Amino acid sequence: MDDNTKNLIQSHIDTNEVCLFMKGTPDAPQCGFSMAVSNMLKILEVNYKGINVLESQTLREGIKEFSDWPTIPQVYVKGEFVGGCDIVKEMYENGELQKKLELKGINFKKKD
Amino acid sequence: MAMDIKEIETLIKEAMPDATIEIQDLAGDSNHYSATITSSKFSGKSKIEQHKMVYNSLKGKMGNELHALAIKTKEQ
Numbered sequence: 001m002d003d004n005t006k007n008l009i010q011s012h013i014d015t016n017e018v019c020l021f022m023k024g025t026p027d028a029p030q031c032g033f034s035m036a037v038s039n040m041l042k043i044l045e046v047n048y049k050g051i052n053v054l055e056s057q058t059l060r061e062g063i064k065e066f067s068d069w070p071t072i073p074q075v076y077v078k079g080e081f082v083g084g085c086d087i088v089k090e091m092y093e094n095g096e097l098q099k100k101l102e103l104k105g106i107n108f109k110k111k112d
Numbered sequence: 113m114a115m116d117i118k119e120i121e122t123l124i125k126e127a128m129p130d131a132t133i134e135i136q137d138l139a140g141d142s143n144h145y146s147a148t149i150t151s152s153k154f155s156g157k158s159k160i161e162q163h164k165m166v167y168n169s170l171k172g173k174m175g176n177e178l179h180a181l182a183i184k185t186k187e188q
Contacts, residue, residue, distance in 0.1 A: 033180070069160075070167050070175040086183050087159045 005062035016049035017106055019076040021063045026050040033085040034073045040092045041075075045109040046101065078104045114142035115178050120170070127169030128153050130188070138182070146182040154187045 013019050018041065024030030026038045026048075041048045053060040053072055060072070067074055067081050075082045077100060082088060091097035101108045117135045124133055124147075131151040138144040147166070154162045162185040167174045174181060 064175065068164070070172075081160065083160055084163070087163060090159070090184070 001062045001065045002058070005058045006066065008059065009063055009066050012049065012051055013076050013079050017078055017104075018046050018048035018101075020048050020050045021053055021072055021074040021076075022050050023052070023054050023072055025052050030054060031072075033071075037073045037075060037085050037088050040088065040097070043109075044092075044098070044101070046106060077101065077106060080104075115173060116142055117145070120145065120147065120178070120181070123171065123173075124149060124166060124169045127165070132188075138180075143178070144180040145178075146184075148184045148186065150186040150188050152188040154185050159185065 012021075020026075020034075020037060020041065022029060022031075022034035022038060024034055026042070029035035029038050038050065051059075053063060063072065063074060064070055069081070069084060071084050073085055073088075075084075075088050082097075082100065083091070088097060091100065098108065098110070117137060120135055121133050124131055128149070128151045130153070131149050133150075134148045136146045138146050149166060153165065157165070163183050166183050166185065170178065170181075
């Protein structure tokens, strides 16, 4: 991965509290797994930035190396890699994701 | 680009001999799978570490030959 790609990824993570590296956009996901994570964040009303890795082959490969994680989507919360679709889904279902957001001071919709 | 269930199972078994592995072909296309893996090797590790262990056992095939493998890990 070249420095430009690395810096670009780092700046996305630094400037957005919740970052979702995904295939497609939150409004038009191009992959079921990306859509699933995007939907969970939407349901929780988390203000997140979706970054479409399909727009750049270097970004698509770079994020895998950056996180040492072979698949997309990938979620970062305040600079911490939280996981891909399976982990985030599991955390969403057992409430750990909500706990993590709370702990990190991220606004989200709590259950009534 | 596809892998059969046996191949996935063999690779995971090599890395984690004590693992119990259940794999489902989700779409019937040998390219979208779901795997539940139970192993004592997961104990004391974070979910990210556990999933990385599974990815590593697949020796770089994940994201390449293998398009989609939903993973669920359980500690024994």
